[in-house]
Amino acid sequence: MGIFKSLFSSSKEENPEEEKAKTDQKNFDILKYDGIRAQKMGRLAYAIKCFTKALNIQEDFETMTYLANAYIVANEQENALHILDRMVEIEPDHVNTLLTRVHVLFFLDKDAEVIEVCQHIIELDPENHLPYYLMSKAKKATGDLLGGIADLTKTITIKEDFSEAYLLRAEILISMKQAKEALPDVEKVIELVPEEETAFLLKGKIHEALGDMDDATANYQHVLDLNPFNEDAALLAGKLLITQEKLDEAITFFDEAIDTNPSFAKAYAERGRAKNLKGDKDGAFEDLKKSIELNPEGEEAQKMNGQHTNFENKSYMPF
Structure with a gap:
């Protein structure tokens, strides 16, 4: 009987390490999915708390993505950047993470770093139009207007219907007092997005700069008709x-x-x-x-x- 009792009890015994791993996994899953539900409901503080506790148990890339996004929506950009930096350490060539990091860097006015990250994304994905566009915005902010125009031209070469690139190139040209050269870009934006208010504003500014006051007035009024x-x-x-x-x-x-x-x-x-x-x-x-x-x-x-x-x-x- 003692032998049978010993065999029976030993079959029920668990390895303590396995038991802890199962418990940790269970707690991680509960915290992660509670965080996802809370984030969908707009309960950002609770979602951040759940994701943070989950990551204390297990460093999970997907959960880090959720946490970074929660911080961004909560306007806690420094905390988001901290998480994104760690994600880049884990997966240095993950393009979506790098693009998200660029947007956070813009919020923090770290334009020079934006350029560096965009160049890395271009190395990874040369046919992706977004890093060229984002790099042009950073160059505009740092005063490299010609560089910005070159990047926007590359953006448009890759994606011809990307209205934001035409709009930004027009803005840069106007700031360089090249209003006439900006007009075709504005016209292209209006062709692509007929109710784009900013395009009509820029068109009005162009006509005003060229001395066409009636056309300028008509464009400003058109914006007011829209909004x-x-x-x-x-x-x-x-x-x-x-x-x-x-x-x-x-x-x-x-x-x-x-x-x-x-x-x-x-x-x-x-x-x-x-x-x-x-x-x-x-x-x-x-x-x-x-x-x-x-x-x-x-x-x-x-x-x-x-x-x-x-x-x-x-x-x-x-x-």
């Missing part, structure tokens, strides 16, 4: 009226813009500028005051630094 709340279009259209010395029209235009959006701080400032040019100092002062109340950190407020007394006396207005 009455587009503040950039309203400002550009109203400023153009002021430039043309159509001050009454500008004031009426900004009246309507403010009716559409009562918290439009810059519209008050521009209406005040038009009133000031007409000699209506009191009206200009009230509009400027309202603009600063709505946006205490805005451009007008910054110009008033050190001018508090003059401002109250209406002897200084930053128009």
